[in-house]
Amino acid sequence: MAAAALLRWAGTGLCSSVWGQPFGTGLRRRLSLGGGSDGEGSGTWLYFPLRDRDALRVHGPDAEPFLLGLLTNELPRPGPGGGTASPEAASARAHYAHFLNVQGRTLYDVILYRLHESQEEEPNFLLEFDSSVSGAFQNHLKLYKIRRKVNISLCPNLSLWAVLPQTAAEGLPMPLLQKGSKPVVLTPDPRAACMGWRLIIEKEDMAQNVVPATQIRSTKDYHKYRYQKGIPEGIKDLPPGVALPLESNLSFMNGVSFTKGCYIGQELTARTQHMGVIRKRLFPIKFSASITAEGISSGATVLTESGKQVGKYRAGEDDVGIALLRSEKIKVPLFIKTSEGQQVNIVPSVPDWWPKANK
Numbered sequence: 001m002a003a004a005a006l007l008r009w010a011g012t013g014l015c016s017s018v019w020g021q022p023f024g025t026g027l028r029r030r031l032s033l034g035g036g037s038d039g040e041g042s043g044t045w046l047y048f049p050l051r052d053r054d055a056l057r058v059h060g061p062d063a064e065p066f067l068l069g070l071l072t073n074e075l076p077r078p079g080p081g082g083g084t085a086s087p088e089a090a091s092a093r094a095h096y097a098h099f100l101n102v103q104g105r106t107l108y109d110v111i112l113y114r115l116h117e118s119q120e121e122e123p124n125f126l127l128e129f130d131s132s133v134s135g136a137f138q139n140h141l142k143l144y145k146i147r148r149k150v151n152i153s154l155c156p157n158l159s160l161w162a163v164l165p166q167t168a169a170e171g172l173p174m175p176l177l178q179k180g181s182k183p184v185v186l187t188p189d190p191r192a193a194c195m196g197w198r199l200i201i202e203k204e205d206m207a208q209n210v211v212p213a214t215q216i217r218s219t220k221d222y223h224k225y226r227y228q229k230g231i232p233e234g235i236k237d238l239p240p241g242v243a244l245p246l247e248s249n250l251s252f253m254n255g256v257s258f259t260k261g262c263y264i265g266q267e268l269t270a271r272t273q274h275m276g277v278i279r280k281r282l283f284p285i286k287f288s289a290s291i292t293a294e295g296i297s298s299g300a301t302v303l304t305e306s307g308k309q310v311g312k313y314r315a316g317e318d319d320v321g322i323a324l325l326r327s328e329k330i331k332v333p334l335f336i337k338t339s340e341g342q343q344v345n346i347v348p349s350v351p352d353w354w355p356k357a358n359k
Contacts, residue, residue, distance in 0.1 A: 044167065045175040045196065047211040048222035050160040052234065054131040055200065056138070057155055059115075062148035063123035067112075069263055070144060072245060072256040073097035075125070076114040093187045094198060096255040098238075098245050099140065100265025106243040108137050109233060109255075111198060113185050126185065126200070128160060130234035144264075157204065158184060161211070162222050163197040175199070181210040191253040192353045194229050224317040230284035230351040236298060236315040237282070237322055246272050247280050247324060252354055280311060283325050288345040290319045295338045302346065305333050323348070 058067060064075055076095045092114070099108045108129055115124040129137055134154065141152050163175045163186075175197050177183065184202065189195035201210050223233075232238050232248055246269060250256045258273055272278065302311040302323055311325035313336050323346070325334075330348040337343055 044165060044172050045163050045215060046166060047175075047199070047216050048162040048164060048225075049216075049219055050162055050222065051219045052131050053128055053160045054134055055155040055158045055160060056127045056129065056134075056141075057125070057153050058127060058141070058150060059122060059124040060148070060150040061122060062150050063125060066145065066148050066150045067125065068261060070099055070141075071097040071110075071112075071263060072100065072250065072266075072269065073112075073254075074257045074260050075123075076112060078114065078116065078118050093185075094190045096190045096253055098248075098250060098255060099137075100245065100263070100269070101241055102264060103241075104244070104265040104268025105241050106238050106245055106248060107140065107240045108133060108235075109238050111190065113187065113198075113200070126155070126158075128198070128200075133235055133240070136240075157202055159201050159203045159205075161199040161201070162189070162195070163199050164222070164225055165194070165196050168194075176212070177210050178212065181205065183210070191231060191255070192229070194351075194353050195226065195231060220317060224320055227284060227315075227317055227320040227322055229353065230282065230322060230349075232282055232314070232322055239298070239314070244272075245269050246278050248282050249354075278327075280324050280326050282314070282322050283330055283348040284351060285313075285316070285321050285323050285325075285346040285348050287316070287319045287321065288347075291316065291321075291338070291344065295340075296336055296344070297339060300336050302334055302336055304329065305335075310334065321346075 064077075067075055073095050076092050078092075094114070095112050097110055097112060098106045099110065101107050111128040113126040113128070115126060116122060138152065138154070145152065165172055175186070177186070177199075181201075182205070183199055185198060185200035187198055189198050199211070226233060230249070231253070232243075237243075238248055245256060251273070256269065258270065296313055296316070298313065298315055300313040301309050302313060302325060304310055310329040311323055313321065313323045315321060323336075325348055330350070333345065334348065335343050335345045
């Protein structure tokens with residue numbers, strides 16, 4: 001088994017039954033992932049429950065053309081010989097993408113996971129998304145379903161986890177789970193190497209029976225980590241109908257294809273890429289003091305010392321956050337005013353995982 005291979009196990013009753021067949025029929029695979037906390041790599045990873053992320057299953061004969069017409073990116077597809085033969089195939093198990101509105105602005109950010117093993121099998125995908133917009137997201141999909149042979153269903157019995165490196169992710173051994181555990185998904189995060197791996201298990205498989213208990217951390221710590229890395233996620237960082245995909249660094253996070261067929265909202269994204277001018281981007285920021293969640297409102301204006309507006313604050317955790325800023329202004333002193341009128345200085349930075357030409 002290749003070290004970077006995705007591991008998948010679908011048990012009876014996962015999600016909901018479809019066309020009289022339980023999810024996982026014909027797909028069941030049992031894999032042992034090593035010796036738990038005593039195995040190689042067990043101490044190099046931390047495990048974070050993603051309590052504000054849900055999974056939704058899209059499958060059926062028309063699933064691929066249906067999703068391709070809505071997403072900014074290609075779908076993760078199996079190669080001619082199947083999807084688990086090489087590390088390259090493992091990375092093809094998950095893709096990052098945005099759903100856009102007709103004006104070309106982001107509605108929802110998702111990570112897509114491919115569950116089918118070969119081109120001969122029926123297309124079968126899991127979509128990870130912000131749980132706070134579950135109803136709106138499902139309605140958006142159903143709006144464009146029309147008469148396609150596609151089934152859309154929530155997976156309330158799945159538990160989503162981030163597996164993050166304690167050091168640089170490159171060259172680390174594959175994350176280990178408790179011996180005998182059976183994940184639905186374990187695959188590299190498609191957005192950036194610094195984001196480690198994505199893990200999906202069934203909720204009935206208690207977390208302490210799957211991940212090393214001493215390595216579990218909080219959801220808050222996960223958000224603080226990704227803000228430090230400049231990774232936007234969910235509607236707080238990417239407000240629906242407001243955020244623009246390329247300003248949100250979608251291309252840096254492998255979330256857009258400029259060669260795929262048409263999709264809703266494509267025109268503005270393609271034109272922006274063709275012009276080659278993106279004056280504002282999402283940058284990670286550090287505050288001069290810790291803030292409370294309600295201390296600075298989303299959309300608060302970022303100002304220079306002279307009072308010139310250079311961007312807007314999106315969201316944060318403690319003393320770190322993310323803001324949309326004019327790129328040429330990130331090296332000058334900047335500040336935001338809290339809801340109480342207090343001035344808080346911020347220091348933007350350029351993530352080390354960005355392409356070198358953009359640093």
